[in-house]
Amino acid sequence: MSIRKTTAILTGLIIAAILMAGCGSSQAATPENTAANGNAPVTLNGAGATFPLPVYTEWIQMYKSVQPDVTLNYQGIGSGGGQKAILDGTVDFAGSDSLLKEEQYRQMPDLQMLPIVAGAVVPIFNIDGVDSLALDGQTLVDIYMAKITKWNDPAIAALNPGISLPDEPIIVAHRSDGSGTTEIFTAFLGAVSQEWAETVGVGKAVEWLPDQIGQGVGGKGNPGVAQAVQSTPFSIGYVELAYAKSNNIPFADMVNAAGNRVTANADTMKDAMAAFADSFDDHLTTEIVNAPGENSWSLMGYTYLIIHMENTDCDKTAALLDYIRWAISDDAAAQKAADLGYATLPDAVRNLVMDKLHEVTCDGKPVL
Amino acid sequence: MAQEIFSQVNLPRVYRRRRLVNKIMLGLTALTLILALIPLVWIIVYVLIKGGRHINLDFFIHLPQPMGTTGGGILHAIEGSLVMVILASVFSIPPALLAAFYLTTHDSTPLASAIRFSTDLLAGVPSIIVGLFGYAIIVLAQKHYSALAGGVVLGMIMLPVVIRSAEEMLKLVPPDLRAGSLALGAPEWKTAIRVVLPAAAEGIITGIMLGVARATGETAPLLFTALGNDNYEIGTMVKQGIAHNQSIFAILGRIFEQPADALPLTLWKYAQQPYPERVEQSWAVALVLMLFVLALNILARVWIARRRSALQ
Numbered sequence: 317m318s319i320r321k322t323t324a325i326l327t328g329l330i331i332a333a334i335l336m337a338g339c340g341s342s343q344a345a346t347p348e349n350t351a352a353n354g355n356a357p358v359t360l361n362g363a364g365a366t367f368p369l370p371v372y373t374e375w376i377q378m379y380k381s382v383q384p385d386v387t388l389n390y391q392g393i394g395s396g397g398g399q400k401a402i403l404d405g406t407v408d409f410a411g412s413d414s415l416l417k418e419e420q421y422r423q424m425p426d427l428q429m430l431p432i433v434a435g436a437v438v439p440i441f442n443i444d445g446v447d448s449l450a451l452d453g454q455t456l457v458d459i460y461m462a463k464i465t466k467w468n469d470p471a472i473a474a475l476n477p478g479i480s481l482p483d484e485p486i487i488v489a490h491r492s493d494g495s496g497t498t499e500i501f502t503a504f505l506g507a508v509s510q511e512w513a514e515t516v517g518v519g520k521a522v523e524w525l526p527d528q529i530g531q532g533v534g535g536k537g538n539p540g541v542a543q544a545v546q547s548t549p550f551s552i553g554y555v556e557l558a559y560a561k562s563n564n565i566p567f568a569d570m571v572n573a574a575g576n577r578v579t580a581n582a583d584t585m586k587d588a589m590a591a592f593a594d595s596f597d598d599h600l601t602t603e604i605v606n607a608p609g610e611n612s613w614s615l616m617g618y619t620y621l622i623i624h625m626e627n628t629d630c631d632k633t634a635a636l637l638d639y640i641r642w643a644i645s646d647d648a649a650a651q652k653a654a655d656l657g658y659a660t661l662p663d664a665v666r667n668l669v670m671d672k673l674h675e676v677t678c679d680g681k682p683v684l
Numbered sequence: 685m686a687q688e689i690f691s692q693v694n695l696p697r698v699y700r701r702r703r704l705v706n707k708i709m710l711g712l713t714a715l716t717l718i719l720a721l722i723p724l725v726w727i728i729v730y731v732l733i734k735g736g737r738h739i740n741l742d743f744f745i746h747l748p749q750p751m752g753t754t755g756g757g758i759l760h761a762i763e764g765s766l767v768m769v770i771l772a773s774v775f776s777i778p779p780a781l782l783a784a785f786y787l788t789t790h791d792s793t794p795l796a797s798a799i800r801f802s803t804d805l806l807a808g809v810p811s812i813i814v815g816l817f818g819y820a821i822i823v824l825a826q827k828h829y830s831a832l833a834g835g836v837v838l839g840m841i842m843l844p845v846v847i848r849s850a851e852e853m854l855k856l857v858p859p860d861l862r863a864g865s866l867a868l869g870a871p872e873w874k875t876a877i878r879v880v881l882p883a884a885a886e887g888i889i890t891g892i893m894l895g896v897a898r899a900t901g902e903t904a905p906l907l908f909t910a911l912g913n914d915n916y917e918i919g920t921m922v923k924q925g926i927a928h929n930q931s932i933f934a935i936l937g938r939i940f941e942q943p944a945d946a947l948p949l950t951l952w953k954y955a956q957q958p959y960p961e962r963v964e965q966s967w968a969v970a971l972v973l974m975l976f977v978l979a980l981n982i983l984a985r986v987w988i989a990r991r992r993s994a995l996q
Binding site: 356357359361369373374377380384385387388391393404407535536537539540542543546559562563565656 | 749750751752824829921942960
């Protein structure tokens with residue numbers, strides 16, 4: 317009996333010890349690169365917006381040959397996820413095209429948003445036999461408020477003379493996660509329609525009225541919405557231009573605030589950005605939807621990296637700042653962004669970002 | 685014997701009827717067997733056809749290319765899965781075996797029933813909640829996602845599978861064997877390690893294999909803990925470490941402390957992409973995952989067979 321008892325106690329102790337060792341090692345293990353070894357290879361982890369994901373992955377690939385000792389990892393989990401991650405402190409930087417709220421700045425005052433590139437949100441659609449379509453702000457509002465529910469609605473037909481639109485219900489695809497693309501999209505709809513601003517509102521996630529009549533479908537991230545539209549006949553959705561272009565998904569022209577029908581391309585994006593050149597606020601953020609220019613694309617947004625202004629891991633901070641400086645100023649990087657369908661920063665905005673990079677500190681000292 | 689009766693010339697009616705019923709029942713059994721096999725064969729064949737086209741050497745030895753470009757591989761996911769499953773095994777197998785020994789030797793103590801109860805509870809916890817737990821206690825505490833955190837949650841998922849199967853297997857070891865060993869003066873720990881464990885080894889290993897297969901296939905808990913990492917490459921980390929004169933611990937630390945990808949995580953991410961190459965690659969990932977688990981099973985069986993013949 318006493319042997320059994322001792323064994324029982326011993327086994328219990330060993331299990332407890334192993335469990336504690338398991339937890340202990342995971343808690344006590346220090347993050348890599350905290351050692352003050354200036355030469356150590358650096359890994360930078362980021363997560364967030366899927367809006368810039370295509371260009372970020374290309375850049376990260378290119379940067380391997382620029383700085384072989386710096387490994388970057390960016391995961392597209394949505395702008396909402398990215399903001400949460402940097403507030404939780406689980407990433408070195410976050411990507412977001414949704415602007416941080418004042419309460420988030422209060423929670424973590426050293427957060428800084430840095431515009432990196434701008435991009436166009438485009439309405440993508442899937443109608444057999446139709447590859448060109450025009451929409452205007454009010455029509456898009458009505459579609460996403462479930463007031464226009466069929467493709468052959470007179471409002472759509474009036475904008476598209478000569479195109480035979482089917483008598484089919486419109487399946488409305490939207491984001492299911494907290495999304496900066498949604499914020500840009502709803503900001504535009506809110507700018508066009510008072511009713512949208514008051515009933516649905518603007519934000520990373522809103523209540524989608526088409527869901528309530530069974531004509532809505534949610535997708536995770538820009539890729540999810542693009543795939544939903546690809547695979548759902550008679551659907552409409554909204555994604556960043558790069559996803560539409562590289563997957564040959566037809567996207568609609570928009571009638572802009574000046575009343576002109578324009579398509580999303582480098583010129584119309586530049587035109588829209590020029591209209592808001594001086595609109596950056598103290599946080600280095602701005603909204604650039606519904607631009608007034610003659611030739612402006614209406615659904616535009618900057619995408620941002622969120623970083624800390626005050627840091628303690630100087631190797632990581634220096635590596636991150638170097639990368640950001642490279643991304644916004646290197647010619648090959650800019651070319652890659654343009655190829656994918658993004659608009660690079662206007663010189664004035666790039667200078668603002670560069671100035672801000674010089675204000676970043678580590679252990680109280682400037683890094684660059 | 686039965687054969688002799690059936691082959692007699694003048695069978696009584698009752699035998700002929702029994703023979704007929706026997707044949708029908710046998711046919712029905714075969715039919716249900718086929719029905720049960722259809723989903724398995726279907727899955728294997730379908731994944732082979734869809735994924736097989738994209739399998740080549742490059743797919744195994746390269747990191748992913750940016751989306752929308754062709755080529756690239758899943759080396760990051762293969763290495764990430766290996767690292768996390770090894771970590772999970774290290775965390776879960778020793779305590780699981782100790783618990784199983786305790787459960788068989790101290791069958792009816794209150795602690796034993798408490799262990800059994802909590803093992804069942806743990807087995808029933810949805811894996812996504814295990815992931816959330818890992819996020820709360822490891823990721824938030826360490827302030828970063830990591831392969832280590834992924835390994836811990838996968839270990840928690842393996843733990844109940846290994847405990848329960850090891851317990852069943854240890855119970856099958858004849859009590860006389862244990863009693864004999866103890867009677868010859870072997871201490872209990874020696875009996876456990878030298879007598880009981882070898883006798884139950886095959887079954888325990890099969891249980892461990894089941895646990896490993898379960899852990900390899902899990903996606904949900906890794907979303908919160910391992911996050912994903914397109915550039916997870918052990919070779920590069922080792923090379924960089926050597927180039928910078930890092931100690932083996934620093935290099936291992938980097939391997940364990942980075943976010944990592946895993947096969948099911950990559951499959952999940954690729955399958956929801958609009959890019960056709962990614963969707964096709966996701967089928968190839970599915971095939972690799974399937975073959976990996978299959979290979980694991982076959983290896984285990986071969987090993988067991990060898991051991992069995994060595995013992996005899």
